[in-house]
Amino acid sequence: MIFDPGIITDHLDEIGSGFLVTLGTWTSGVVLGIGLGLLIAIAQLFGNALVRAPLRVFIELIRSTPFLVQLFLVYYAGPAFGLSLEPVPAGILSLGVYGSVYFAEIFRTGFESVARGQLEAADCLGITRWQCIMRIQVPQMLVIILPALVNLVTILCKETAVLSIITIPELTMVLTGIGSETFAFVETLLVLCIGYLLLVEACSRLGMFLERRVGRFMNRQAQ
Amino acid sequence: MLVRIRVPQAVRLTLPALVNEMILLIKASSLVSVVGLADLTRTAQNMAASDYLFVQDYLMLAAFYCLINIPLAFCGGLLEKRLKGHLA
Numbered sequence: 162m163i164f165d166p167g168i169i170t171d172h173l174d175e176i177g178s179g180f181l182v183t184l185g186t187w188t189s190g191v192v193l194g195i196g197l198g199l200l201i202a203i204a205q206l207f208g209n210a211l212v213r214a215p216l217r218v219f220i221e222l223i224r225s226t227p228f229l230v231q232l233f234l235v236y237y238a239g240p241a242f243g244l245s246l247e248p249v250p251a252g253i254l255s256l257g258v259y260g261s262v263y264f265a266e267i268f269r270t271g272f273e274s275v276a277r278g279q280l281e282a283a284d285c286l287g288i289t290r291w292q293c294i295m296r297i298q299v300p301q302m303l304v305i306i307l308p309a310l311v312n313l314v315t316i317l318c319k320e321t322a323v324l325s326i327i328t329i330p331e332l333t334m335v336l337t338g339i340g341s342e343t344f345a346f347v348e349t350l351l352v353l354c355i356g357y358l359l360l361v362e363a364c365s366r367l368g369m370f371l372e373r374r375v376g377r378f379m380n381r382q383a384q
Numbered sequence: 385m386l387v388r389i390r391v392p393q394a395v396r397l398t399l400p401a402l403v404n405e406m407i408l409l410i411k412a413s414s415l416v417s418v419v420g421l422a423d424l425t426r427t428a429q430n431m432a433a434s435d436y437l438f439v440q441d442y443l444m445l446a447a448f449y450c451l452i453n454i455p456l457a458f459c460g461g462l463l464e465k466r467l468k469g470h471l472a
Contacts, residue, residue, distance in 0.1 A: 225407065225453035226446045227414035229425060234446060237438040326418060 168345040169352055172335075179335030180356055186252055186331060187321050187360070191314055193257025198264025203294065205265065206272050223262040229323050231255050236327045252324040260317050267309045271302030304375045311368030315361045322357070332356045396467045403460030407453050414449070424448055 169176070201220070204212050223231065235244070235258075236251040246254065275298045283293045303310075325334035332353060340349035395402075417426035428445035432438050 221454065222446075222450060225411075225457070226449045227411035227425070229414045229417070230442065230446050230449060233429075233432075233438075233442045237432065238442045241439045323415070 165345060165348060168339065168343050168348050172339050175335050175339065176332070176352065176356075179330060179332040182249075182329065183318075183321050183331040183333075183356070184360070186249065186256065186324060186329065187318050189253045190256030190260060190321070191317055193253060194260025194264050194317065197257060197261035199268055201261060201265035202268035202272060205269060207290070207294075220262045220265065223259060228255070228259050228320055229326065231259055232323060232327055248324075248327050248329045252321075252327060252329045256317060256320065256324070259320070260313065263313050264310075267306050267313065268302070270309075271306040272298055274305050275301050307368065307372055307375060311365060311371075314368075315364050318360050318364060319357060399460065399464050399467065403457060407456060410452055410456075411449070 201216055205216055208216075232252065232255045235255045236246070236248065239246060239251065279297060280293060283297055288296075321331060322333040324331055325337065328334065336349040336353040336356075340346045343349075413423065414425040417423050417429065420426070422430075424445060428441045432441040435441070
C-alpha cells in the first residue's frame with residue numbers, strides 16, 4: 162500500500178468545487194433551519210392549541226425518521242406532490258426542515274430560560290409581544306443556547322455527506338467518485354475525512370470564540 | 385456495590401440521554417443501505433425502483449421508522465417517570 166498524493170493533486174479543482182458545494186448546502190441549510198426553527202418555536206410558545214398540536218406531530222415525525230428517508234421523500238416522492246426540485250434545492254430544503262425541528266427545540270428551551278419577571282416587566286412598560294421577543298428574549302437566549310446551537314450546526318455539517326446519495330456534487334460525492342475511478346480509496350477517503358474535519362473544527366472554533374465574547378458581555382452585565 | 389448501588393443510579397440518571405442516543409443510532413442505521421446491506425431503507429429503495437410507487441414506498445419507510453422510534457421514546461419517558469421516585 163503506497164500513498165499516492167498525485168491522485169489528490171490531479172483532482173484538486175474538482176475537490177475544491179466539491180468543498181464549496183458542501184459549504185454552500187451546509188450554510189443555506191443552517192440558515193433555513195434556524196429561520197424555520199425560530200418560527201416553529203415562537204408558534205409553539207405563543208400559539209393556541211390549534212397551532213401547537215400539528216406542530217408537535219410534525220416535530221415528532223421529523224425527529225423519528227432518518228434524514229436519508231426525508232431526503233428520499235422530498236427528492237423522489239416530491240414530484241407527486243408538485244414539488245419537482247433539482248438535487249441541490251431539494252437537499253437544502255430537506256436539510257433545513259430536518260434541522261429546523263432540532264433548532265426549534267433548542268430555541269424553545271432558550272425562550273423558557275429567560276426569567277418570567279422580565280416578560281411581566283416588559284408587559285407593564287407597554288412593550289409589544291413581538292418587540293419583547295426580538296429585543297429581550299432572543300438576545301438573552303442566544304447566549305444561553307450558543308453551545309447547543311454550535312453542536313447542532315456541526316451535526317448538520319456531517320449530515321450533508323448524505324446529500325451525495327441524491328447526486329449533489331459535494332465533497333463526499335466528488336471524492337468517492339475519484340476513488341472509484343482510480344481505485345485510490347485510501348487517499349480519497351483520507352482527504353474526505355480531512356475536509357470534514359476542517360469544516361467542523363472551524364465551526365467549533367468559531368463557536369468557542371463567540372462563547373467567550375458573549376460570556377464576557379454577560380459577566381459585565383451581571384456586575 | 386457496583387451492581388447494586390452504582391449501576392441502578394447511573395441508569396436512572398443517564399436514561400434520557402441513552403434513549404436519545406438509541407434513537408439517533410436507529411436513524412443512522414439507515415445509512416448502511418448505501419453499502420448494500422438489505423435493511424429497511426434498501427428494501428424500500430428496491431421496491432420503489434421496481435414499482436415506481438415512490439410516494440407510497442417512502443412514506444411506508446418513514447412510517448416504519450416512526451413505528452420503531454416513537455414507541456421507544458414513549459417507553460423511555462414511561463421508564464423515566466417510573467424511576468423518578470427512586471432517586472432524590
